[in-house]
Amino acid sequence: MNLQIIDFENLMDGAVRAGATDVHITVGKVPRLRVDRKLVMGACHNIMERDTVLGVIEYVLSQLKGEEAAKRRAAWDSKKDVDCAFTYKSMVRVRVNIFRTEKGESIAFRIMQPRRFSVTEIGIPFPAVEFCNAKGGFFLVSGAAGSGKTTTLAALIDVINKTRTAHILTVEDPVEYIFEDNLSIISQREVGVHVDSFYSALRSSLRENPDVVVVGELRDLETTRIAIEMAETGHLVFATLHSRGAVSSIDRLVGQFPAGEQNQIRQMISESLLGILSQRLFAKKGGGLVAAFELLCATPAVRNLIREQKYGQICSTIQTGADYGMVTMESSIARLIQLGKISADSMNKDW
Template structure:
């Protein structure tokens, strides 16, 4: 019976990226994206159990028995592996990813010029997205190594499991592994801001709590890197927003528009010499893009990518065309990828039409029923729309009030700090600083009063429209077209013929 080390040695020798060991199946490796058999005899269940025992500690075995899935890091010789152990068809399976010992350079990975600026960012959110196994972790590792090489920074990584291992150069790097150093991404992120980081790497944004904390970290002056499993930049933004419930989505859109720096969507494409090369879509969060995100016009992002090359943006289509022009990929491969991109863009546009209507009407995916109400009672529809608009306005005003209060507290803190430190050291510069911060406080007081007045007015307007709706419903109940009749028609309404997503 072959040991685990035997399979790992063969994989390393063949230059494989992945190893697949499944009970009842032939052992296989993936080389340049192609699966290849390692032996001509299937693995037995006993063999798999033995291999699993070589990898897992006692606590990890207990975790595997409970969850039927576990991710661990494993070192064989001087090579590290990211290993997933799982159950399928009642049997055990192992999927292992080889982690290169040396972190690739931007030149090796063929970084576009605009990506060389990312390591110089001091704050904000950098997203690297793409399918599983298409080099997201490698791209982030190369950027982190650039920071490590060229500037003083405290870098915290939260990974499941740890992949690339960094040696401290100019930076101080701490790497935390889920299950060993911290119970979860969300738990680690709760405490990371108290650990004085400059840069935070979050292996994956898996749940609303993790995403919300990532946005907060980026909002509070940290540079945050993370990944998502999506096929395009626009889809990544949609995925982040869709994780949250309706009322929270507006706040997330505002936060995302403010903190996002760049989205890199990456796919590894087979080359003419049997290797793989990265095609990248790069979305830079310019003021125009930020406005699209705030307004939930995500379906317009592909158009922005096509028309903003001068800003450094690159669409996936142009990236593939460039690879074909350089004769790195053949025409057939390029054509297949283009067809897939065209389909995804069309689906995004269809999804965007729905999302825009749902966002404006503040309802779940039932706008066709609202349109029926509009047809049967335009007056009622207008009142309902106005209530939705006012609700949105109140929520946005509330967010603005919170931000302004936070800014005022910051001004007040800085002003008090200056006053405290200059009691015995008066100077012209300090006098100017005090005047400047007092002026900012006075201005923020005026802004706060304006917003609070706007909130009061909006609430009164909302109450007025609610009363009008009540009156209108009473009239409808007395008329031939009663509200009950409308409800019945609405309940029976069929969705228009919109192609499924």
């Protein structure tokens, strides 16, 4: 093993021990870690020479196998960005984006900590967990980039896997957490490796007899359309969306479609939606991060407000909907402060 890779492994080992979520490597810069949402120096304080960064890129590509390795290498050689994931030292899943900048080649690593958190450890509201028992419908996990949506989705998949005999089909870009079959069987498909796109994966999934479909991200109109249609036809669909709240998530879903289709889409969402879980991360006292949640449950009143495009009134419904299991972001944050998990100062900075 050459010195470049030894330095890289020391950096990654230190990042895992520190509980870092991200590692950033760029030509001409000292590597940085993101710990508790702050960028800090890692174990390696050396400026990264171009040969070193290229060596790390080669190391990452060498961890891929078969057709995936060939596709990712061809993409990089043709000057395209590369998204991939691999298992580091047989213990940690790492999502990687390799890209070029004015300064030179760069790599962003997202570290999935070795042990997945349970729904209890994450603090997911119990009514949201109950949706794992639904036979069909559409459940959305929303939040800003880096807010822990993938971790929450993985915890919900674990619940289904441990409690139901179901076929769970996931479509991801890339595959992040690896699941082992328990009561359920789980088929994980990676965009760009096993299938060309989210849309084509969902279209073909209709012939693959899934009970539960997990969409890593609703990126475009056609993916969103077929995900909603699958929920309407009796599948339980989980998906994530980059959005900062339950109401804005509905607006964003509908807004993907041309004006002439929006009434129909609102009708479809109102009939198939189970709920929307929106989350934000806050710095935890003593180190680490903790999530606060907003939960919208699709009651008859909420469905009617969606159909009539009265999104503003949905906020009031969440505030008065505790009896239906709904949770406001404000009440979730207040509870974290009351439990001593976060400080009011931390809340003000992260809010």
